[in-house]
Amino acid sequence: MKKVAVYPGSFDPITQGHLDIIQRGARVFDHVVVAVLHNSQKKPLFTVEERVHLIREVTQEIGNVEVDHFEGLLVDYIHNRKATNVIRGLRAITDFEYELQFASMMKKLDVNIETLFMMTNNQYSFLSSGIVKEVAQYGGDVGNLVPAIVEEALKQKYMK
Template sequence: MRVAVYPGSFDPITNGHLDIVQRGARVFDRVVVAVLHNSQKNPLFSVEERTRLIQEVTGDMKNVEVDSFDGLLVDYVHQRGAQVVIRGLRAVTDFEYELQFASMMRKLDSRVETLFMMTNNQYSFLSSGIVKEVASGGGDIKGLVPEAVEQALAGKYGY
C-alpha cells in the first residue's frame, strides 16, 4: 500500500491545501493529512479544531485520513507506515524552504521521499495567513476556503 503524509499547520485549511489533498488522494492508496502541533506558533484554531475542520471537508474522500502530531515528522512518517511526504509549492519563493525541508528529511531517512506538488494556479497566491488577515477585517473569503472554514472564521472573528 502506498501511503503518503501531507503535513502542515492548516490554520486554517484553504482550497489550495484541499487541492493538494484531492490530487494526492488520486496518486496514493492512502493520504494522511497530519496537523502539526507547533508550540512556537500561536494558531487561531486549536489542533482539535483544525483536525475537525479538515475531517469535515475531506469526509467524502475515502482514502484520506486526518490526524495530528508533534515531534519530528520523520518519526511520524515511520509510525504511519508512509513512504512519501507531500509538500505543496505555490511559487518559486516556496522552493528554497521546501528544498531545505526535503534535504533534511533525506538526511534523517533516505527511504522517505518528498513529493512536491504545484498548487493549482488559481490558488498560487493563497495562504492561511492571507485568509486570516482578510477574514479578520471582514473581507470576502468565498472561494478561498471551504464553506465550513468560512463559517468557523466568521465565528472566530464575530461576524
Template sequence: MRLAVYPGSFDPITVGHLDIIRRGARVFDKVVVAVLHNSKKHPLFSVKERTSMIREVTAEIHNVDVDSFEGLLIDYVHGRNASTVIRGLRAITDFEYELQFASMMKKLDPDVETLFMMTNNQYSFLSSGIVKEVAQYGGNIKDLVPPVVERALKEKYADR
C-alpha cells in the same frame, strides 16, 4: 499499500490545500493529512478544531485520514509506515524552504521521499495567513476556503 503524509499547520485549511489533498489521493492508496501541533506557535484554531474541519471537508475522499502530531515529522512518518511526504508549492518563493525541508528529510531517512506538487495556478497566491488577514477585516473569503471554514473564521473574529 502506498501511503503518503501531507503535513502542515492548516490554520485554517484552504481550497489550495484541498486541491493538493484531492490530487494526492489520486496518486496514493492513502493520504494522511497530519496537522502539526507546534507549542511555539499560537494558531488561531486549536488542533482539535483544525482536524475537525479537515475531516468534514475531506469526508467524501475515502482514502484520506486526518491526524495530528508534534515533534519530528520523520518520527511521525515512521510511526505511520509511510514512504512519502507530500509538499505543496505555490510559487518559486516556496522552493528554497521546501528544498531545505526535503534535504533534511532525506538526511534523516534516505528511504522517505518528498513529493512536491505544484498548486493549481488559481491558488498560487493563497495562504492560510492571507485568508486570516482578509477574514479579520471582514473581507470576502468565500472562494478561498470551504464553507465550514468560512463560518469558523467569522465566529473567531466576531469574538475578538
C-alpha cells in the same frame, strides 16, 4: 504494498489550495494522512482539535484520506504511520528554497522517505492561511478561498 503519504502542515485554517493538494495526492497514493502539526512556537487561530475537525469535514468524501495530528519530528511520525512519502505543496518559486531544505533534511534523516512536490493550481498560487486570516479578520470575503465550513468558523472566531 500500499503507498502511504503524509501531507503535513499547520492548516490554520485549511484553504482551497490545501484541499486541491489533498485531492490530487489522494489520486496518486493509496492512502493519504493529512497530519496537523501542533507547533508550540506558534499561536494558531484554531486549536489542533478544531483544525482536525474542519479538515475531516471537508475531506469526508475522499475515501482514502485520513486526518490526524502530531508533534515532534515529522520523520518519527512518518515511521509510526508506516509511510514512505511526504506530500508538499508549492505555490511559487519563493516556496521552493524552503521546501528544498525541508526535503533535503528529510532525506538526511531517512533515505527511504521520498518527498513529492505538487504545484498548486494556478488559481491558488497566491493563497496562504495567513492571507485568509487577515482578510477574514477585517470582514473581507473569503468564500472562494476556503471551504464553506471554514468560512463560517472564521466568522465565528472573529466575531468574538
